[in-house]
Amino acid sequence: MKKLAIILISTLLSVAPIEAKDNKTVKIKVIETSDVHGHFFPYDFMEQTPIKGTLSRANTYIKKQRKKYGEDHFLLIDNGDILQGQPCVYWSNYVMPEDENIAASVINYMKYDAETVGNHDIEPGHKVYDKWIREVRCPLLGANIVKEEYKNAEARPEHIYTGLKPYSVHYKDGVKIVVIGMITPAIPNWLNKSIWKGLEFEEMTACAKKWIKYVKENEKPDLIFGLFHSGLNGGIKTAEYEEDATESVAREVPGFDIIFFGHDHQVHNMLITNKAGEKVLCVDPSCYVNNVAEAEITLTYKDGKLSKKSIIGNIVNVRDEKIDKQMITYFQPTIDKVKEYVSQKIGYFKNPIYTRESFFGNSAFTDLIHNLQMSISKADISFNAPLAFDTTIDAGEVTQADMFKLYRFENLLFVLKMTGEEIRKHLEFSYDMWCNTMTSPNDHALRLNDDSKEDQQRTGFQYYTFNFDSACGIDYEVDLTKPDGQKVRILRMSNGEPFDEKKWYKVVMNSYRANGGGELLTRGAGIPQDSLESRVLFHTELDQRHYLTEEIKRLGTIDPQKNNNWKFVPEAWVKPALERDRKQLFEK
Structure with a gap:
């Protein structure tokens, strides 16, 4: 078990009194998990193999800390x-929705205090x-x-969406703690409005100011925590909000x-x-x-008033903690049912497919999804990106x-109308995120920098692969020798017809992209965010994976092949450069 610690100590001149002895010291441990993404049990249901980390290991550490500090601390x-x-x-969400959601069952079993x-x-x-x-x-x-009608109103708990709270109050050994929760407000840039109908997502800084004022005036707590599903900085930035x-x-x-905090899938302790x-x-x-974040808090009270706070921040690696066998026994019937579900036979592939090929040109993996999307939607053109960095x-x-x-997220399938010019600009934006501008044969083809920082570059590159759209x-x-915005040259439609930048085309893509995710349609193609909905010609009712599954079932046996409809040029430069980049990314 590894810890990364950072310490904060402050002396308070005037603070609210607590119901406690005049002079005392209180120690409190707080543990945070974030971005669990269904990693409850030490088993990868996709790969059907054991895995490290997960809540089943974290709970072993959590139980030890709970016992050490006591429930009241x-x-x-x-x-x-x-x-x-x-x-x-x-x-749990879609196959067995009548049962209690497994995410709720796990949270309840582990006795979380707030989420x-x-x-x-x-x-x-x-x-x-x-339901969750x-x-x-x-x-x-x-x-x-x-609630939609209360966006940017004054801080009042009844304005919050039904079932949620703006903050929670916790008492630990006489110490009053308030936890204020917030979410990244970028939801409208990723999800169709039908998914969040009736809700609005306020900008975080202004919202935090409202609720800090409200909490201080109405609760008068000893400690105030933020619990933010929003990364440190970066992400989408608009005139209205920051994603992170x-x-x-x-x-x-x-x-x-x-x-x-969380959302950015990065470790921070600062x-x-x-x-x-x-x-x-x-x-x-x-x-x-793989880790939990924690804070060790020591509060000193004199004459019934809080006089000193000491706060130590830790990142604790729990990958190799022992599995909580009691937890596994409790959930074993559910685990068995999920294993049975994921073992169901769908079809047959004549060849293996790899996401790693998607970064260097046509890929049978990416093109299989392209082809299935085209078959399902009857669109003219398909956009798709590899949703995993290295999957087989x-x-x-x-x-x-x-x-x-094959498809990691529960996106819907959308068809939008786009002009030929918008299609080209969309692809320009994608390849600019993905590819370097080469000035010599020795340059990287992909957006990788100093070879001495391979691990850092590999991690940075793989994080954004879901925005690396190609087209079918x-x-x-x-052309990787051209500057950003001028790399893509569309030769023709793949059926031999001319491609016309002024013509309207039907383009199929996932709902994340269709609603502005990655900003390929907005900043790239130049379509205003508030115009995207008017471009929608069709969308599915169920998630994209469902339709891909049904199509593979219908076809039975598939021989996945590359479409060979696009390539990097000039080949004399890019072929050796791509091979060098392949080694840096995948030969560990």
Whole structure:
């Protein structure tokens, strides 16, 4: 078990009294999980192999800390994105929706004290998350998830979406703690409005200011925590909001002692100085329960008043903790049912397919999805990106587990009308994120930098692969010697007809992309965000994986091949450069 620690100590001149002895010291441990994505059990239902980490190992560590500190000195919180990921949550969300949601069952079993809603908890749709909210027994938080009619209104709990709370209150050995939860407000850029109908997502900094003021005036707590499903910084930035706003809130909104955050799938443990000159501990454990984030808090009271706070932040690696056998025994019937579900036979592949090929040109993996999308939708052109950095589906029998490897997310399938010019600009934006501009044969073809930082570059590159769109239905070249915005040259439609930049085409893509995800349609193609809905010609009712599965069942046996409809040029430069980049990315 490894720890990364950071310490915050502050002396308080005037603070609210507590109901306690005049002089005492109180020690409190707080543990956060985040971006669990269905990683409950030590088994990968996609790969059908054991895995490290997961809540089943974290709970062993959590139990030890709970016992060490005692229930009256311990707080367990989760930061959302729990309802999508491993097949066990899909099975619970859609295959067995009449049972208690497995994500609720796990949260309840582990005795969490509070949980914030994440964007992947909204994506399964009202029917799923409304039920999940009712089933979770700890407070579910979302101060900036408000009823549509109350967006940007003053802070009042009844404005929050039904079933959620803006904050939760916890008493530990006489210490009053308030946890304020918020979600990234970028939901409208990713999800069709029908999924979040009746809701609005407020900008985080302004929302935090409202609720800090409200909490201080009405609750008068000893400690205030943030529990934010929003990364440190970066992501989508518009005139209205930032996707990853934790750093902005920490700096601009005095009052938080600690901000526990997530969403960016990165490890963070730092002190940020706010504009009042106070240090705020900000911690993020990353994803898939390889780590937990924690805070060790020591409060000193003199004459009934809080005089000193000491806060130590830790990132604790739980990958190799022992499995909580009691937890596994409790959930074993569910685990067995999920294993049975993912073992179902879907079809047969004559050849293996690999996502890693998708970064270097046509890929049988990506092109299989392209071809299935075209077959299902009858569109003219398809956009698709590899949703995993390095995944393989072997030749032979294809199971339901393989379908989660083929398509990882519960996106819908959308068809939009786009002009030829918009299609080219969309692809330009994609390849600009993905590819370098080569000035010599020795340059990288992909956006990789210093070879001495291979691990860093590999991690950075793989994080954004879901935005690396290629196209099917057109033949084109990507010239890596050209500057950004000028790399893509569309030669013709793949059926031999001319391609016309002024003509309207039917383009199939997933719902994340169709609603502005990755900004390929907005910043890339130049379609205003508020115009995207008017471009929609059709969308499916069920998730894309469902339709891909049904199409493979219908076809039975598939011989996945590359479409060979696009390539990088000039080949004399790019062929050796791509081979060098392949070694850097995949030869560990």
